[in-house]
Amino acid sequence: MGSVDYEYPLGMNNFERVHQVEVPPPQPFFKSLKYSLKETFFPDDPLRQFKNKPASKKFMLGLQFFFPIFEWAPKYTFQFLKADLIAGITIASLAIPQGISYAKLANLPPILGLYSSFIPPLIYAMMGSSRDLAVGTVAVGSLLMGSMLSNAVDPNEDPKLYLHLAFTATLFAGVFQAALGLFRLGLIVDFLSHATIIGFMGGAATVVCLQQLKSILGLEHFTHGADIISVMRSVFTQTHEWRWESAVLGCVFIFFLLSTRYFSKKRPRFFWVSAMAPLTSVILGSLLVYFTHAEKHGVEVIGELKKGLNPPSLTNLVFVSPYMTTAVKTGIVVGIISLAEGIAVGRSFAMYKNYNIDGNKEMIAIGTMNVVGSFTSCYLTTGPFSRSAVNYNAGCKTAASNIIMSLAVMLTLLFLTPLFHYTPLVVLSAIIVSAMLGLIDYEAAIHLFKVDKFDFVVCMSAYIGVVFGSVEIGLVIAIVISVLRVLLFIARPRTFVLGNIPNSVIYRNVEHYQNAKHVPGMLILEIDAPIYFANASYLRERITRWIDEEEERIKATGETSLQYVIIDMSAVGNIDTSGISMLEEVKKITERRELQLVLVNPVSEVMKKLNKSKFQNHLGKKWIYLTVEEAVGACNFNLRASKTNPKKDETEGWNNV
Known part of the structure; x- marks a missing residue:
């Protein structure tokens, strides 16, 4: 794959247009547990029809819930009877x-x-x-x-x-x-x-x-x-x-x-x-x-x-x-x-x-x-x-x-x-x-x-x-x-490299979209499943291998050296402590290789756990973004800042925008 000279579309002189991920407000434990149980066992919310109803109406609705005949019988017509009579006799001839x-x-x-x-x-x-x-x-x-x-x-x-x-x-x-x-x-x-x-x-x-x-x-x-x-x-x-x-x-x-x-x-x-x-x-x-x-x-x-x-x-x-x-x-x-x-x-x-x-x-x-x-x-x-x-x-x-x-x-x-x-x-x-x-x-x-x-x-x-x-x-x-x-789907989730579709702010799998181009100096990965103990070790090894493969590709093509690893977590619906430990290990791996780890769009449940585990503080709030587009823009700005003033710290350059 070739590379693309990426131009940040938002303009880094307008910092207000870059939206970083916020930590959701803390919720009481029992309220959170109640919500989780409700979504698991009552996704259709069967009690919603009983809200703000008088007692007599609630009794009738309850009766209709367990005995739907009380719902359709009052509306039964002679035309229905004729149709049901023919159907009943017909299926009786088969049932016997x-x-x-x-x-x-x-x-x-x-x-x-x-x-x-x-x-x-x-x-x-x-x-x-x-x-x-x-x-x-x-x-x-x-x-x-x-x-x-x-x-x-x-x-x-x-x-x-x-x-x-x-x-x-x-x-x-x-x-x-x-x-x-x-x-x-x-x-x-x-x-x-x-x-x-x-x-x-x-x-x-x-x-x-x-x-x-x-x-x-x-x-x-x-x-x-x-x-x-x-x-x-x-x-x-x-x-x-x-x-x-x-x-x-x-x-x-x-x-x-x-x-x-x-x-x-x-x-x-x-x-x-x-x-x-x-x-x-x-x-x-x-x-x-x-x-x-x-x-x-x-x-x-x-x-x-x-x-x-x-x-x-x-x-x-x-x-x-x-x-x-x-x-x-x-x-x-x-x-x-x-x-x-x-x-x-x-x-x-x-x-x-x-x-x-x-x-x-x-x-x-x-x-x-x-x-x-x-x-x-x-x-x-x-x-x-x-x-x-x-x-x-x-x-x-x-x-x-x-x-x-x-x-x-x-x-x-x-x-x-x-x-x-x-x-x-x-x-x-x-x-x-x-x-x-x-x-x-x-x-x-x-x-x-x-x-x-x-x-x-x-x-x-x-x-x-x-x-x-x-x-x-x-x-x-x-x-x-x-x-x-x-x-198997849980233990071996899909991960793939994202590239930029030319003349757009869209990022797609480079294996599926032949015109998707690698962004110079950046490896953009997407994880397509929740991160649990069953797949944490696999994901750590797979991300490490992606980094190795990207560095080999860059060495072969002579492009800009790899400096950022961006992980799109939009599809990561949840994460456990093993998953957080995996991210911490990936952070250490990237630091040893003088790379910066960047996270994109962790959902509220993931963000809450990252905050409670202090991983967010360890990574730095400035390296968590809502979209791949904004994360790439921030990294691209730092790459340009480092070229302009190599002695100046990248983070400082970004903070001074």
């Missing part, structure tokens, strides 16, 4: 077969899928802030719960204990979710990055599809393992037990379901074709089995489903060792996953309709419905994407569509459950496979590869971990890699 199918994934009785589509949606309709989220069981959560609980209790050997553990895990999931919302700890869910969720969901969907080979091939004995190797071994060591009748039926219904989805995707106004396809498959499959007696030829059916509404399950919860530990662990893991999915889905559709949802209120609503669900024979529920997409496309206006769906499920529980007796399991497997194929988002993975290779590695790590290990292993691997990436 999906509920039965997903309960099977969790190794639970099929009727629990219907129970879980009755009570939780009513709770969410009162407490949820999303207009489009359709509540129910989800495939990934069902698979995860089934996988984790099966490690402690075999659902075939002790189905009663397994069922009670599922209720207990749901209770702990709900308590954990609601606690996150009440204590404003939703940032925990943020550790599940977008790349992590894509890989995890894709891997879980692949595992779910592979496990459906049991029903599609009509196998009686199948592995309890969730990894691809165990599944493939189980499938191909039992080729003599494959049932062609079941396989043909499964392939036909998978083709039918995928065809209807493709049709609805190409013609969005016919969204109801895809939404009705699962229920249509159940009806057609049941009629086919009933008239052909296919159950006698290797096609398994659901069998009897108990009529009636949800029985209480409060007394069935398990709080004894060692099962309680399993229930707590399962509840926390599936609770985080279901929260991530539910909130992500809710926010996506809220963005389409241009309204906002409160993530913490959503956590409270989802947590509460799972707690109540665990008392009423339900297992884990959240807002699945497929059902919410149908709800959105059906034109829902409010959360009342969940109430309509719940009422439709109630009528099914009271009167229609005997009709599912002949529903073939292979049809349920086909429904699951068709739903899961939509979760394998290979286009998103390709996009990650193009945009951010590290995100792609996180995504594939989660996918491979789930497919070749287990759902838990894949999740842990993805989270660990994501956290390591965050730590």
Whole structure:
């Protein structure tokens, strides 16, 4: 890079135009702590709406905060009812077969899928802030719960204990979710990055599809393992037990379901074709089995489903060792996953309709419905994407569509459950496979590869971990890699050299802007992260290396010798004592080399700590400036003053301006 003959644009004869950084006024400790906690846990300031309001108004606002139904119900219209009625009936037609199918994934009785589509949606309709989220069981959560609980209790050997553990895990999931919302700890869910969720969901969907080979091939004995190797071994060591009748039926219904989805995707106004396809498959499959007696030829059916509404399950919860530990662990893991999915889905559709949802209120609503669900024979529920997409496309206006769906499920529980007796399991497997194929988002993975290779590695790590290990292993691997990436960003922050854009007062990275020129006699660096103990040593070494490289460059080009090291701290949001010690060491390094250290724009929190540590006094107030432009101007003036009167002290020359 060449050099530039810098002309200070402000004119050093006008000292008043140079603005030095002021130390912020001291704040009481508890006031500062209160502000920090507020910004961390209450960035949206939920209490601002209660300020300067009468008691009656505060009570109503509080009621609406926890029960948004009191906010939208008074404004409900007949037009809304018509739209929500159509949407509710449409998603009920999807919820009934999906509920039965997903309960099977969790190794639970099929009727629990219907129970879980009755009570939780009513709770969410009162407490949820999303207009489009359709509540129910989800495939990934069902698979995860089934996988984790099966490690402690075999659902075939002790189905009663397994069922009670599922209720207990749901209770702990709900308590954990609601606690996150009440204590404003939703940032925990943020550790599940977008790349992590894509890989995890894709891997879980692949595992779910592979496990459906049991029903599609009509196998009686199948592995309890969730990894691809165990599944493939189980499938191909039992080729003599494959049932062609079941396989043909499964392939036909998978083709039918995928065809209807493709049709609805190409013609969005016919969204109801895809939404009705699962229920249509159940009806057609049941009629086919009933008239052909296919159950006698290797096609398994659901069998009897108990009529009636949800029985209480409060007394069935398990709080004894060692099962309680399993229930707590399962509840926390599936609770985080279901929260991530539910909130992500809710926010996506809220963005389409241009309204906002409160993530913490959503956590409270989802947590509460799972707690109540665990008392009423339900297992884990959240807002699945497929059902919410149908709800959105059906034109829902409010959360009342969940109430309509719940009422439709109630009528099914009271009167229609005997009709599912002949529903073939292979049809349920086909429904699951068709739903899961939509979760394998290979286009998103390709996009990650193009945009951010590290995100792609996180995504594939989660996918491979789930497919070749287990759902838990894949999740842990993805989270660990994501956290390591965050730590890497903190431990190895970016630093780069700034140069002046010709004929301007703008300074930019010389590596990115080819026309940015080095300022003679000055090395201008920018640190792009807070300075903490984790990166202090690295930054000291990196700054020293920048100085060495700059001196070598100057020696090679024959430019003006280096005399100033200017550090732009605009992006340094905070600094700890290790960071201050690092600056002190850099100051000593520059002094040994007869260089002057200059700081630019330390933010208030950094400036406050520099002042308290006395570093500011050690450096000198005159060497801290608001902008790179002013710092360069001051240094440039001193360079000229030293040329004019070499014996005169630079600082004195600057002070006499």
